[in-house]
Structures are given as structure tokens and as C-alpha cells.
Amino acid sequence: MHSRRDFLQKLTATALSFPLVSGVSPEVFAHSKEVHQNEKVLKVAIMGLGSYANRVADAMKDCKRAKITGVISGTPSKVKDWQTRFNIPDKNCYNYDNFDAIKNNPDIDAVYIITPNAQHHPQTLRVAAAGKHVICEKPMSINAKEGKEMIEACKKAGVHLLIGYRMHFEANTLEIVRMQREGELGKIRFFQGLSGFRIGDPTQWRLNRELAGGGAMMDIGIYAINGSRYMIGEDPFWVTAQEVKTDPVKFKEGVDETITFQLGFPSGAIASCLSTYNMNYLDKFFLNGDNGFAEMQPSTGYGPIRSWTNKGRLDLPHVTHQTTQMEEMAAIILDGKKAVIPVDGEEGWKDMVIIDAIFESLRTGNKVEIKYA
Numbered sequence: 001m002h003s004r005r006d007f008l009q010k011l012t013a014t015a016l017s018f019p020l021v022s023g024v025s026p027e028v029f030a031h032s033k034e035v036h037q038n039e040k041v042l043k044v045a046i047m048g049l050g051s052y053a054n055r056v057a058d059a060m061k062d063c064k065r066a067k068i069t070g071v072i073s074g075t076p077s078k079v080k081d082w083q084t085r086f087n088i089p090d091k092n093c094y095n096y097d098n099f100d101a102i103k104n105n106p107d108i109d110a111v112y113i114i115t116p117n118a119q120h121h122p123q124t125l126r127v128a129a130a131g132k133h134v135i136c137e138k139p140m141s142i143n144a145k146e147g148k149e150m151i152e153a154c155k156k157a158g159v160h161l162l163i164g165y166r167m168h169f170e171a172n173t174l175e176i177v178r179m180q181r182e183g184e185l186g187k188i189r190f191f192q193g194l195s196g197f198r199i200g201d202p203t204q205w206r207l208n209r210e211l212a213g214g215g216a217m218m219d220i221g222i223y224a225i226n227g228s229r230y231m232i233g234e235d236p237f238w239v240t241a242q243e244v245k246t247d248p249v250k251f252k253e254g255v256d257e258t259i260t261f262q263l264g265f266p267s268g269a270i271a272s273c274l275s276t277y278n279m280n281y282l283d284k285f286f287l288n289g290d291n292g293f294a295e296m297q298p299s300t301g302y303g304p305i306r307s308w309t310n311k312g313r314l315d316l317p318h319v320t321h322q323t324t325q326m327e328e329m330a331a332i333i334l335d336g337k338k339a340v341i342p343v344d345g346e347e348g349w350k351d352m353v354i355i356d357a358i359f360e361s362l363r364t365g366n367k368v369e370i371k372y373a
Helices: 004-013 051-060 076-086 099-104 117-129 144-157 171-181 216-232 321-335 345-364
Strands: 042-047 066-072 110-113 133-136 161-163 188-196 238-244 258-264 270-276 282-289 292-296 307-309
Touching: 042 051, 042 321, 051 066, 051 076, 051 321, 066 076, 066 099, 066 321, 099 117, 110 117, 117 133, 117 144, 133 144, 144 161, 144 345, 161 321, 161 345, 171 216, 171 282, 171 292, 171 307, 188 216, 216 258, 216 270, 216 282, 216 345, 238 345, 258 345
Parallel strands: 042 066, 042 110, 110 133, 133 161, 188 270
Antiparallel strands: 188 282, 238 258, 258 270, 282 292, 292 307
């Protein structure tokens, strides 16, 4: 057992050195400020060069152990721009038709897939077949069946499959998970997760069922689902859900606008969550236990996470989430490190199982048992 004070001292001292996560004890978040020259660097190709890919790329400029060495895109002008910005040679640039050729390119160790949700499955299968590690943005797929196929393909190829759960490496999140795991909050009774914003352009792919696999739930509601699991420390076994749609023109059939859902956990804990594309300022986690509570608002945004518990404020030092994420993932792939909160394919698949169950509850109006099989 380690005190919160010890944890904070170590984390503050190393906040700017992007700590590598390797276990469940707090001291694993602290590591040497200097990366030894003989440590390997993960060579990453980015697939899909949209807005989030640019955010990841900018964050990776501060990485010591992960570097952008290639790009995959269907837009030649974007490729040229990235070549200039990141000094990427022509031989490391691919399109969606020819990227299987990365198999023979030693300049690429892993591909970070940041494309529309429905493309994750086929692209992961192709990257795995090429013998490269896969980092896939969340949601990993549009249903659990596809997620399982992605896991199996990567296992068969002997490559890692990691899901872009950046919050799993965020300092405030990790401190609250530590408090929960070490019993400081007592028996956990309740979690609340509010995830939403008012979406803009109605023509974007996120509102296209064929590309997104749904609406707000796939994009933003998944944060509340995933958060409930790592905050409570269990996987839910039942769900009930209700949908509200006020704009059927913008949110067409199969594209959810607002869903409220409730989850039941084996210990008796329950979760009450909301996912929406039609309300702003919804980014909050609340965890309640017999001996304390923890609250985060914002809880999953790109900027600093604000958090407090019954013992007072946390607000641990902010490091760009994607920088830390890529440093950690490099350690997982290159060193065999173990994340405190998993980011493997199994973790992503469990969220897809729950989302499938939520949609089934909406379809039937019934309480649905969640089966991880």
C-alpha cells in the first residue's frame, strides 16, 4: 500500500518526463527523466489524416519513444502536407489501395488507424496480415463480432492490438483508480457518467450510419461505458437503456442522438449514464463509495482534467494525453510493459459487447443480460 502523498510527490516530480506505466503500484508511474540512447523507438505510420490524426501527430512531437515515420491516406494533398511537416520520405507514403506493402517496410513498426469507425475492422485485418502492430482509435469496431475478429487476426499474426484509450494513462484518472483499488473509497456503490456535446455539420461521417455504426454512443457515450468499468473495477452484467430523438432529420434512423442507460455490476454497484450529440457541457464522472467519493469535470476532455475527492482537490499536472498515450504504448509494444488500465483489444471488445447490449435494450425495451462470450 502506498500513500496518496507518496504518489503525488513521485508524479509531480516526473510529470514532464511522460512516465511509463508498468503495473498497479503507484511508483510505476515514475521513471527516469532521461531515455537511454539504446532504447528502441516505435516507428508509427498514421492511417487517416483528419483532425484527430493531426492532434495525435502534434502531440507526438514531444514523444521520446514514438515517432511518425509513415502515412496512409486517400488524399494526396494531405500526404504532401504531412511529408513536409514530419519529414516523411516518399517510400513511406501509401494510399488505401496499396498500404499492404508496408509488410516490406522496416521503417514502420505499427499503424495507428484513425479513420471512420466502420473502416477499423477491415483495415486492422490488413495491417495485421502485413505483420505490423495495430493501434486503433476507439471504438475499435462497430460491433462485438468485428472486434473479436480483429483480436483473432492480430493474435494469429503475432502483433499487438491496442485501442486508443488515452484516458487510461491520465494522471487524475490513475490516482482515482488507485484509490478505488486500494480501498480508500470503501465499497463502491454508484457511478455516474455524462458524455456529450452538440454536434455541428450534419453531413460529417459521424452522422452517417454506414461509416459510424451509430451516433453519439459510438463517439462519446463509449467514454461513460469505459469509465464505468475502470472506475468501479468490474464489468457490468446487465443494462437497460432509453433513447430520445428530437431531430430525426439530423439524426436519421440508426444514428442515435441521446441515450440514457443504466448498468448493473456483480458487486451490486450500479451506473447511470448519458450519451448525447445534442447537449453541451456534459463531461463528468462521479464515483461513490461507502468511505468516500471522487468526481471529475471535465473527465475526458483534451485539456486539463479537474478532479476532487472527499479528501480535497487533485488536479494533478496536465501532460498532453496523446503524448503520454503514445509513450506508454511504445513501452507496451517494445518492452512488454503492462498498463494499469488495459488498452488491449479485449478491453475494446468488452465495450463493444456493452454497446451491442445497449442497442438491443433499445430495440426490445427490455433489460438485457451482457454476455462476454
